[in-house]
Amino acid sequence: MTTMKEIAERTGVSVSTVSLVLNGRDAGRVKPGIASKVRKTAEDLGYRPNPLARSLRTSKTKILGFISDEIATTPYAGRLILGAQDAARSMGYMLLTVNTNGDVELERHEISTLKQYDVDGFLYACMFDRAVDPPDSLEPLPTVLLDGTDKRGRLASIVPDEHRIGYDATRRLIEAGCRSIAYIGAGGEDLPKVSGQVIADRYPADVLREQGYLDALHEAGRETDPDLMIRVSFNRPALDAVSDLFDRKRPDGFVCFNDARAWYVYLCAAQRGLTIGRDVSVVGVDNHRLVSDTLAPELTTVDLPHYEMGYWGTLKLVSIIEHRTPDDAALPGTRSPLPDLSETNAMIHCTLLERHSVADPAR
Amino acid sequence: MTTMKEIAERTGVSVSTVSLVLNGRDAGRVKPGIASKVRKTAEDLGYRPNPLARSLRTSKTKILGFISDEIATTPYAGRLILGAQDAARSMGYMLLTVNTNGDVELERHEISTLKQYDVDGFLYACMFDRAVDPPDSLEPLPTVLLDGTDKRGRLASIVPDEHRIGYDATRRLIEAGCRSIAYIGAGGEDLPKVSGQVIADRYPADVLREQGYLDALHEAGRETDPDLMIRVSFNRPALDAVSDLFDRKRPDGFVCFNDARAWYVYLCAAQRGLTIGRDVSVVGVDNHRLVSDTLAPELTTVDLPHYEMGYWGTLKLVSIIEHRTPDDAALPGTRSPLPDLSETNAMIHCTLLERHSVADPAR
DNA sequence: TTGTATGCGTTATCAT
DNA sequence: ATGATAACGCATACAA
Numbered sequence: 001m002t003t004m005k006e007i008a009e010r011t012g013v014s015v016s017t018v019s020l021v022l023n024g025r026d027a028g029r030v031k032p033g034i035a036s037k038v039r040k041t042a043e044d045l046g047y048r049p050n051p052l053a054r055s056l057r058t059s060k061t062k063i064l065g066f067i068s069d070e071i072a073t074t075p076y077a078g079r080l081i082l083g084a085q086d087a088a089r090s091m092g093y094m095l096l097t098v099n100t101n102g103d104v105e106l107e108r109h110e111i112s113t114l115k116q117y118d119v120d121g122f123l124y125a126c127m128f129d130r131a132v133d134p135p136d137s138l139e140p141l142p143t144v145l146l147d148g149t150d151k152r153g154r155l156a157s158i159v160p161d162e163h164r165i166g167y168d169a170t171r172r173l174i175e176a177g178c179r180s181i182a183y184i185g186a187g188g189e190d191l192p193k194v195s196g197q198v199i200a201d202r203y204p205a206d207v208l209r210e211q212g213y214l215d216a217l218h219e220a221g222r223e224t225d226p227d228l229m230i231r232v233s234f235n236r237p238a239l240d241a242v243s244d245l246f247d248r249k250r251p252d253g254f255v256c257f258n259d260a261r262a263w264y265v266y267l268c269a270a271q272r273g274l275t276i277g278r279d280v281s282v283v284g285v286d287n288h289r290l291v292s293d294t295l296a297p298e299l300t301t302v303d304l305p306h307y308e309m310g311y312w313g314t315l316k317l318v319s320i321i322e323h324r325t326p327d328d329a330a331l332p333g334t335r336s337p338l339p340d341l342s343e344t345n346a347m348i349h350c351t352l353l354e355r356h357s358v359a360d361p362a363r
Numbered sequence: 364m365t366t367m368k369e370i371a372e373r374t375g376v377s378v379s380t381v382s383l384v385l386n387g388r389d390a391g392r393v394k395p396g397i398a399s400k401v402r403k404t405a406e407d408l409g410y411r412p413n414p415l416a417r418s419l420r421t422s423k424t425k426i427l428g429f430i431s432d433e434i435a436t437t438p439y440a441g442r443l444i445l446g447a448q449d450a451a452r453s454m455g456y457m458l459l460t461v462n463t464n465g466d467v468e469l470e471r472h473e474i475s476t477l478k479q480y481d482v483d484g485f486l487y488a489c490m491f492d493r494a495v496d497p498p499d500s501l502e503p504l505p506t507v508l509l510d511g512t513d514k515r516g517r518l519a520s521i522v523p524d525e526h527r528i529g530y531d532a533t534r535r536l537i538e539a540g541c542r543s544i545a546y547i548g549a550g551g552e553d554l555p556k557v558s559g560q561v562i563a564d565r566y567p568a569d570v571l572r573e574q575g576y577l578d579a580l581h582e583a584g585r586e587t588d589p590d591l592m593i594r595v596s597f598n599r600p601a602l603d604a605v606s607d608l609f610d611r612k613r614p615d616g617f618v619c620f621n622d623a624r625a626w627y628v629y630l631c632a633a634q635r636g637l638t639i640g641r642d643v644s645v646v647g648v649d650n651h652r653l654v655s656d657t658l659a660p661e662l663t664t665v666d667l668p669h670y671e672m673g674y675w676g677t678l679k680l681v682s683i684i685e686h687r688t689p690d691d692a693a694l695p696g697t698r699s700p701l702p703d704l705s706e707t708n709a710m711i712h713c714t715l716l717e718r719h720s721v722a723d724p725a726r
Numbered sequence: 727t728t729g730t731a732t733g734c735g736t737t738a739t740c741a742t
Numbered sequence: 743a744t745g746a747t748a749a750c751g752c753a754t755a756c757a758a
Binding site: 048049056066081082095098112115116 | 364413415416418426429444452457458460461462473475478479629630633
């Protein structure tokens, strides 16, 4: 690890000069000849600043704390983490990740530890796009919520556009010529739970996707039929409910909340000798990547590139925490900055790719 | 964030004394009265050392770099990361996670960045338990491989006990009274790939689970039958192959490499009016948690608690990197330490939970 | 038994 | 235009 000191020695200047040059603060302060010489030897030696030592002075580590509860164990979490990492890297940040297993006490401790490591801010990963009440101990560091919104409306958040998912899926079936399109949602005992606690009577994603389904039908001038919309949980009851729907309404298109629900459609179709993709069409969000991995392309026409794994497929987190002075221009492509969240004039800039939306408390 | 300085001021001693006491180096060097006073005010102020500042002197950050390629996007990765984090936390480490997307150039850069952050060592996460050739740039920091082994036999690694998975699954069906047990493996175009490149002609996990299946049968005095063992990929060809097996051999038990393969068994059974759990039994590794989430317990008897999500369910990574002097006693429950891997007398201690095994180059 | 001095790599202030 | 120098929080050799 080459240091500024070495560069200074090799160039025959002082460390201060090296610091000035390498931080781009040499305009009119360091002779251009010297400056370029410093830059060259830095390059030659492969110099990279030590962010930890730097943080001792600046108290900016370029490290973000990534906090997740159970999310880390779910199949979609990987891509969430991936997106966050990609975004962080592209802006020169690193992610220090912890998980709390839904344990409040542990969470408190982990947050404290992250602060110990002088993180510049937090990424707080939730589930189900639900309204959460993030712990006060996150303050005063800037924080962005992922797949969840702040109950108190203080923190910025990034959530997928669930309505659009339901809408697009339904459009697809309409355009494919389906005449009778069903919606298979989640229900029964399958309720959104966080560490064993039921936190709502329906999955927010299910509600929104269903609404997208309804809106697409309306927009196309179709009738909507409550009998075509069911909510099932798992196992035999779910299979029975879907079977009943098959025989009672004979739909030729299915919008499924997720692959778990699509599963029963496949089984029912198989039991009746129907072929998916010919006799009936199924579109659903493939949380687990199982349907698309195993039955596509022949048996299904699942193709929702903008969501991919459904929940978090292309959610590229590009919300990042930057400390800037208030008079800095907003970064290109960003939305209006949020109000300051710390004494150091910290601001949060949120940018959004694809069709995911960002909740901006400032509006 | 309270510092040693504050404690020193409040206690009326110097920072050095505080440092001595708080690091437990006060035996016979600091008056017990002073020492306890220091400890008390440290407690009162909620002092926690700044590991970054400390690292400037000790060059030990208590941070481990967690490097993964595509693994982060797969469904089982979440639990791997979880296990690593839990283990790290329990030993006072944090994880700085990066992903390389299988890009060698990016990998080089990320490793360099991690070194910049002065990580104490690396966790190098692989896939498929394959033999890999980790980049030289990891050196000289101690490194542990996850779900992969070192081609050159230098690095320690942790891998799941795949043979045991196949063995247990088969035993279960034998004990359930199945008379004809099939093995559905992976084959065809479904080859282990890393960033698009085929890296073997079969999944190592598949090979090992299949061997476990064979060994369980032999041990039970059963005949093995090559016709009962097939390897399928996806879609129609897979379905056709399983259908053929169903009709040709009429097995009443199935050991499936993974849930994707079990899927076809379910479909075939449904098409024939057979009920899983009564007419035929299926045991498989549920990578995606879809089978167990949706069809258990009524339709399946999948119950392999020691593997849970199959690959990485209970793989609690407790292999951790510790810098210790050579004369330190081995930690309780650890295996024999590996040879030093750096100039600083670094050693790697590996402990193992459940039935996963650790490859120990020192043996 | 305790305090002082020094250094880790960096930034920032202030002389020169 | 450049270079000492101090400071960030901590550890440690050495002086007292």
